[in-house]
Structures are given as C-alpha cells and as structure tokens.
Amino acid sequence: MSARDSILQKIKENKPAASALPATLRYESFFENTEAKFRETLAAIYTEVFVVKDQAELAQKAEELFVNVTNRATSIPALANWADFSLNVADPHELETIEIAIVQGEFGVAENGAVWVSDHYLSHRALPFITQNLAFVIPRNSLMNNMHDAYERLKDTTGWGCFIAGPSKTADIEQSLVIGAHGARSMVIFLIEEEFV
Amino acid sequence: MSTATIDHAEASEIFNKDEPYVNWHDETLWFVRQKRDRSSKQLPEWEELRETASGIKHYVLSHMDELLINFEQKAKENGVHVHWAANAAEHNEIVLGLLKERHIDKMVKSKSMLTEECHMNEFLTKNGIEVIDTDLGERIVQLRNEPPSHIVLPAIHLKKKDIGDLFHEHLGTEAGATDPQYLTEAARQHLRDKFLTRRAALTGVNFAIAETGGFVVATNEGNADMGAHLADIHIACMGFEKIIPKQEHLGVFLRLLARSATGQPITTYSSHFKKPREGQEMHIIIVDNGRSTQLGREDFRNSLKCIRCGACMNTCPVYRRSGGHSYHNAVAGPIGSILAPNLDMTKNADLPFASTLCGSCSNVCPVKIDIHDQLYKWRQVLAKGGHVPQSKGLGVKAMSMVLSQPRFYQWSGRLGRSVMRVMPFMVNNNLNPWYKQRDMPEPPKESFRDWYVRNRKE
C-alpha cells in the first residue's frame, strides 16, 4: 500500500466519531470609528496612514515623502512618472535594488492593521518583501473591522495573497523589537478617497 | 536536535546552576505571557473564540481523512505536487529526492517544527545539501549547532552577549557588539545574500485549507516569503493535523494565533499560497510520523489540535525555569511533553513528569487542549506500560527539581491554592515516593513550602 493510502486508512480507523462544526464561526467587532481604530493599530506597529483625495494628490504626497530616493517602483499607473525603476523584468531577483515600492492593496483590517495584497495587484510576488520600504494604496472605504469580515470579503483569491501588517520585524535577540528583519524596513499606507482601479 | 540522553530533571538541575540567568529566563517568558494576556483581553469574545477554534479542530479530527483527500485534490488542481510521508525518514527522502533531481545542493528554510521533529537538516547535511535556516532565531541556534529551545522564540535561552560573540565569529560583526539592531542588520544582510542565491526554499505550514487546496504560512520577519518567491522550487512540509475545512475558518485561527503567541494582533505576514507562480514548482509533503497513532489514543488525540503558538510554554513554571533544551524533544514545554511519549515512550517517559499540573497551560491554550490532564494521564500510561524505569526515582526527581529552587516557592506561593488543588494527583499516584508511608495533609492546613520542607526532612 502507498504511504498515502496507509496513512488515510489508519486515520479512518483511528479518528473519533463525527462531530459537527460549531454553530457560531464569526464574531462582530464594534469600533466607534473603524478608520480611527485602523490608524491606532498601525501606529502601534510603526506604520503611518495618510488620506489622499485622488491620484494627483497621491502622486504629490509620494513625491514629498520619498524625495531624493532612487530606485522607486510602482504598479500604479498614476505614479508612473514618479517611478524610476521598471517592474517589467522577467526574473524577480532583479528587484533586489528597489528602495521603495508603492503597491495597490485591496482592503485593510482595523483590528490588526493588515492589508490584503495578491497576485491580482502584483507582477512579482517578491516585490512587497524584497523592497527596502513599502507603501500600500487602498480605497478609504475599504476598511473591515476584523478578520471574520475580511474573509467574508475575500471570496475569491488568485494563486497567492498575503495579509501584511506593518514593516517586517523580529524580537529574536533578547525580546528586543527590531524593525526591518528580512522584509520591508518601513511601511506607509495611503487611503485614497476617489474611485480607484 | 541534540542527542541528549540526560533526562529532564537532570538537565534542569544544570540549567538552574546559574540563578540570575534562570531568573532572567523566567521573567522574559513571563513578560511574553503578560503580553498575551493584555492582547486577549482586548477581545470580549476571546473565550468564545477559543471554544470555536477547539470545536473546528474537533471537527477536523473527526473528518481528517476526508479533509485531506479534498485538500489533495484541490491542491493538484492548483498545479501543486502532493507527497505523503508515513514517517520522518520518508519525509526526509522526499525532500532529498526533489533537490537531487534538480541538482540543487543549497536550500533556504523558514521555520518548520516538523523538519526539526524529522531531524531533516542533519539528514540533508549528511547527504551533501546545505540548509540555511532564515528565521533569525533559528539561524542563531543553527550557527551554535543546537536545536531551537522554543517553537516560537527559538533563541529565547540566549543573551545578546552570546549572540554578539556568535555573530562576531561567523558574520564578522565587531567584537563585543551586543546592540540587537546592529546584530539584526548583520543577519539581514547575511541572509539576503542567501535568499538571492538559493534555488530551493522550504517552509512550514500553519494552516492548510481543504476547501481551496491552499496553505497559510505566518511569519514576522518575511523570511518564508523572501525564500519562496525567489526560489525555483518551493517545498512546504506539514503534519497532517494542520488541515482546516474552510478559508473563512482562518478568521478564527489567525485572530487567536499571534495574540496567544506574542500578544500581537496578527503576525506581520500571513501568506496564502495556492498556486505556484509562473515557472515555479510547488510541492507539499503531508506527514504522519505517529500522528495517526495519536489520533487513535482517546485520551491524547486532542494534542493534535495544537496550532503551535507557544503560550503553554511561556506560562509554564517548569518550562520557564528549566529551559526548552531540557525537554530533549523538538517541541518542548507542556505540549511537547504530550506529543513526545507518542513518538517514543521509553525515551520520553520523563517528560510528563516535568510539570506541576498547575493547569496554567490548559488555561491559556487557544484551542483549549486539556494539556495538564493529558500529562497526568500519560504518567499513568507510562507507569503501567513499564516505561518508567525507576518509578520512585522519577517522582522524586521531577518533584525535587522544581521544588528545590527557592525562587520556585515564591512563585508557587502566588499560585499556592491551585497547586495544592492538583496535589492529590501526585499524592494518589504510586509514583509519589511519599505516598505509601503517610497520608498527605489537607491543603488548607499548611503551606506548600512547609509541607514540602517537612516531608523532605522526614
């Protein structure tokens, strides 16, 4: 018998009597102001949130924040002039020198500050990790209260997606928090008001 | 994994020789436990969430085969290769085979307790494969040639001076440098080079979803993603109990996992892998290695609900004052002490005794595993099966290790009543060396310390 079949056979013999799934699988979170909670959560994980009216203001703000930075990449057409690094490469290793990437995300989660990003928004999965600094742009009206709401919204995903909450970090040396482990060293989130495609 | 042959009590004695160090270790973990408390209190539904998580996991245990079959089918539809391994040796051979077929002799790895359980690094190294652990804590212990001492905080037993010395030797940092920021930066640059040059990446799996065939890997550092998205081949290894029925159930588990582990509302990265990227290969290895046996043990099957948050270790008075290595098992602490005897009863017979049965582990467990009850039950099984070589000896050693530490009394003093409440377990157990000679005192009549001191003198 193959390993597969013998494992499955043994599981079948040994598993307990069937039980049902719990009746309640989700809980509501009640925040007075979801956006305020989102900001507060992100402030605690070293991430600043900016509101911008439209793509013109986004471009202006990006220019301001990352002035003098070279190797800027983006997947957002409105920022094409802001960028000086093309993502049009075949091999993700070529992204190695990117300093700042501004990437579109789908929505944010207030209880933990996470932003959902997926293949749908990226030509390279490695981008949000390999870049030294990361910024997300998400619709201002896309904030969910908690992870139950997030998964309800996330009906369909592409081949890969990720919740990212703040810059990468570690506390593996005597529990001292250090920002910038292997992923981005800093994170900024833009909440955009205008309809955004 | 070390080939330690000394038992937990002996190893603890060695660990306890340096009093200030043990106090530091104890307090550091207690600090993590407190962060978990603060974070969990922010959710009014916390207790219900734990109940729900436990219920979903119970459903999983009772539908395990069907869920795995669904998962396999979906994963294959997604273009992922699925392998099955009955034991550690088969798992290791599969990994080696995949690498050899592709003429790959270097691999990066993110945290996977399963590969520790299988002693995979050792095996691959012997077969000419270089494996680089990329989680900072894991890289640290790898450079020291020792196993992780904690499932979430692999280098929690080390002081920054140890790490500074280690990095000076291996990464060329300045002699005497101990600044965590500086040392982390050195590791970042050292490992970035590995990420950029390795063609294979191995990751663990936190949750595998039967409904979608996808799996989730959670990290704070971003090392799993850095490895997987740059490599030609991504190998993900999972114990079969990692399966959950539906994607929406992640809402429950991801809300519990990081809060229980470190007090964060979520880890920085919760990466959902479903299909390989274009031109990449993705492989999943589903491993049994004793799990199907544990599933058949009515008293112990709940241990398969574990989501590896580490909360039971952070809270355990024995773990905090004996250190992860004293458990001589890939998974240490209370949960490790339930899992280990399933793998080898004789070798791990000491572990269920490395507990005061105070119940703190069961109280913090996000999936409500009855950990301390299972520890108690293992003691009986092991004694009956003749796996406890010197039954008296074990009882004495397990007790005396923790009880002979002055600091431990002070700590126990705070928990005095609950320790006394569980004392009858020890008392009515024929492993207790004092049992046959005398009746035990009624809990309220005298303090724990007085009782112990008096008994030790007699």
Ligand code: SF4
């Ligand atoms: S047994 Fe419970 S508390 Fe311990 S690591 Fe597993 S899930 Fe966490």
